[in-house]
Amino acid sequence: MTLAEENYIKAVYHLESKYENGVPTNALADKMKTKASSVTDMVKKLAEKGLLVYKPYQGAFLSEKGRSHAIMVIRRHRLWEQFLVEKLNFNWDEVHDLAEQLEHIESDKLINELDAFLDFPTHDPHGDPIPDRHGQIQRTDKIMLSQGVCNIGYQCVGVNDSTPNFLKYLDKNCIGIGTKILVKDIEEFDQSMTIKINDKTLVMSKAITSNIYVKKI
Amino acid sequence: MTLAEENYIKAVYHLESKYENGVPTNALADKMKTKASSVTDMVKKLAEKGLLVYKPYQGAFLSEKGRSHAIMVIRRHRLWEQFLVEKLNFNWDEVHDLAEQLEHIESDKLINELDAFLDFPTHDPHGDPIPDRHGQIQRTDKIMLSQGVCNIGYQCVGVNDSTPNFLKYLDKNCIGIGTKILVKDIEEFDQSMTIKINDKTLVMSKAITSNIYVKKI
DNA sequence: ATTAAAATTTAGACAAATCTAAAAATAATT
DNA sequence: AATTATTTTTAGATTTGTCTAAATTTTAAT
Ligand SMILES: [Mn+2]
Ligand SMILES: [Mn+2]
Ligand SMILES: [Mn+2]
Ligand SMILES: [Mn+2]
Numbered sequence: 001m002t003l004a005e006e007n008y009i010k011a012v013y014h015l016e017s018k019y020e021n022g023v024p025t026n027a028l029a030d031k032m033k034t035k036a037s038s039v040t041d042m043v044k045k046l047a048e049k050g051l052l053v054y055k056p057y058q059g060a061f062l063s064e065k066g067r068s069h070a071i072m073v074i075r076r077h078r079l080w081e082q083f084l085v086e087k088l089n090f091n092w093d094e095v096h097d098l099a100e101q102l103e104h105i106e107s108d109k110l111i112n113e114l115d116a117f118l119d120f121p122t123h124d125p126h127g128d129p130i131p132d133r134h135g136q137i138q139r140t141d142k143i144m145l146s147q148g149v150c151n152i153g154y155q156c157v158g159v160n161d162s163t164p165n166f167l168k169y170l171d172k173n174c175i176g177i178g179t180k181i182l183v184k185d186i187e188e189f190d191q192s193m194t195i196k197i198n199d200k201t202l203v204m205s206k207a208i209t210s211n212i213y214v215k216k217i
Numbered sequence: 218m219t220l221a222e223e224n225y226i227k228a229v230y231h232l233e234s235k236y237e238n239g240v241p242t243n244a245l246a247d248k249m250k251t252k253a254s255s256v257t258d259m260v261k262k263l264a265e266k267g268l269l270v271y272k273p274y275q276g277a278f279l280s281e282k283g284r285s286h287a288i289m290v291i292r293r294h295r296l297w298e299q300f301l302v303e304k305l306n307f308n309w310d311e312v313h314d315l316a317e318q319l320e321h322i323e324s325d326k327l328i329n330e331l332d333a334f335l336d337f338p339t340h341d342p343h344g345d346p347i348p349d350r351h352g353q354i355q356r357t358d359k360i361m362l363s364q365g366v367c368n369i370g371y372q373c374v375g376v377n378d379s380t381p382n383f384l385k386y387l388d389k390n391c392i393g394i395g396t397k398i399l400v401k402d403i404e405e406f407d408q409s410m411t412i413k414i415n416d417k418t419l420v421m422s423k424a425i426t427s428n429i430y431v432k433k434i
Numbered sequence: 435a436t437t438a439a440a441a442t443t444t445a446g447a448c449a450a451a452t453c454t455a456a457a458a459a460t461a462a463t464t
Numbered sequence: 465a466a467t468t469a470t471t472t473t474t475a476g477a478t479t480t481g482t483c484t485a486a487a488t489t490t491t492a493a494t
Contacts, residue, residue: 002480002481004480004481004482024441024442025441025442025443026440026441026442034481034482034483035482035483035484036441036442036443037442037443037444037445037482037483037484037485038481038482038483039442040442040443040444041443041480041481041482042481042482044443045480045481056442056443056489057441057442057443057488057489057490084327087334088327088330088331088334089330090326090330094326098322098324098327101322101323101324102322105315105318105319105322106318107315107318109307109311110301110305110315113305113306113307114305117304117305219450219451221450221451221452241471241472242471242472242473243470243471243472251451251452251453252452252453252454253471253472253473254452254453254454254455254472254473254474254475255451255452255453256472257472257473257474258450258451258452258473259451259452262450262451273459273472273473274458274459274460274471274472274473435494436493436494437492437493437494438491438492438493438494439490439491439492439493440489440490440491440492441488441489441490441491442487442488442489442490443486443487443488443489444485444486444487444488445484445485445486445487446483446484446485446486447482447483447484447485448481448482448483448484449480449481449482449483450479450480450481451478451479451480452477452478452479453476453477453478453479454475454476454477454478455474455475455476455477456473456474456475456476457472457473457474457475458471458472458473458474459470459471459472459473460469460470460471460472461468461469461470461471462467462468462469462470463466463467463468463469464465464466464467464468
């Protein structure tokens with residue numbers, strides 16, 4: 001399985017939750033930063049290999065084989081991110097692009113030993129679950145902070161946007177995985193939220209609060 | 218710099234010590250397990266990029282730029298090998314092929330942090346020196362065991378052949394980096410050597426002894 | 435039900451890295 | 465020095481993944 005193929009099935013995996021009746025060619029082209037015509041070619045190839053199910057004009061689905069391979073790529077990605085942060089002093093905003101490279105290294109022993117070396121982490125630095133060696137993913141119930149309610153305490157468990165820009169914003173405001181957040185007020189007009197973190201008060205737009213995952217304490 | 222290009226300059230680097238008047242196309246084709254015509258094409262491309270110096274029919278040399286890049290690829294290769302053995306429970310005969318993949322991961326921070334994490338090792342699991350972050354390589358004086366002399370004690374400091382087959386032979390006979398070896402006898406006819414390791418006596422052919430590097434104790 | 439717009443696929447081309455087969459240059463032998 | 469043999473390069477083809485431009489299909493709007 002080539003690097004490009006792995007990236008495509010991973011993209012299909014991530015888009016499937018949003019497009020339940022098949023992932024459209026254009027959505028995939030966007031995600032892969034390529035052109036629709038390139039996607040059509042690749043999707044046909046992956047369908048021939050039995051990794052996707054695909055009918056022309058109808059979008060793509062992962063086959064079981066495709067899904068389990070996609071999950072393994074995601075396992076590798078998240079384990080490497082965890083390694084970089086835990087062992088090599090990387091910040092959580094520096095690891096994604098590097099993990100995009102490392103996730104394609106092919107070795108079961110490597111990834112399982114890395115897993116053990118890290119003490120079988122269940123989540124990566126961004127709060128995303130790390131599939132276990134059998135592809136099992138621990139589902140946790142989380143909501144977007146934008147869905148939070150006044151005067152309720154929450155704890156940050158993940159982020160939706162994990163681009164460096166957003167993560168640096170969170171760093172600047174002392175928000176990370178595990179941070180306790182108390183919702184003080186929600187402005188009706190634009191859903192902007194006033195929250196308290198360690199006695200510091202902070203106002204965040206909906207663009208921010210809808211990218212932070214929390215759970216009730 | 219692509220994966221193929223990095224592999225070529227690494228191959229030129231390793232062959233330059235044997236071919237001082239330019240690395241011949243065929244030698245490179247052998248090493249790269251490809252055809253001479255493919256080598257010609259690639260060598261021309263690398264020369265245009267300023268990584269090699271090349272005159273048709275005259276063989277290839279590394280430029281300074283090419284050499285320093287080759288050394289960095291070797292640094293990455295050996296640091297990864299060391300990581301796999303030291304931290305992930307790999308045996309020294311299992312790491313080479315995996316390091317061939319890992320050496321192409323592009324990130325200075327990654328490799329320098331890995332270096333620090335491993336406590337700045339000077340040698341890899343096969344006894345080969347690890348270039349430092351400036352490309353400096355620690356040269357140690359070593360000889361082939363086949364050049365050893367009777368009744369002199371040596372210590373194994375490296376191997377010439379690091380294929381799994383040879384390394385497994387060494388494992389089976391309890392020979393590794395640091396092992397003390399006493400030369401007891403050398404048979405004139407075929408240069409086969411009788412040696413003593415921890416009171417165990419062992420006879421090794423020249424094919425073996427010329428692949429073990431030692432230094433006088 | 436037509437027509438217009440959007441999404442998708444096909445056709446044809448291109449760069450990277452490889453191959454085979456043939457031509458050219460260099461080295462070795464007579 | 466002329467002839468072979470070896471090495472190296474060129475010419476033309478192939479695979480992978482991409483592109484642009486044109487054709488087709490589906491969806492939305494009159
Ligand atoms: Mn990531
Ligand atoms: Mn992540
Ligand atoms: Mn190696
Ligand atoms: Mn090595």
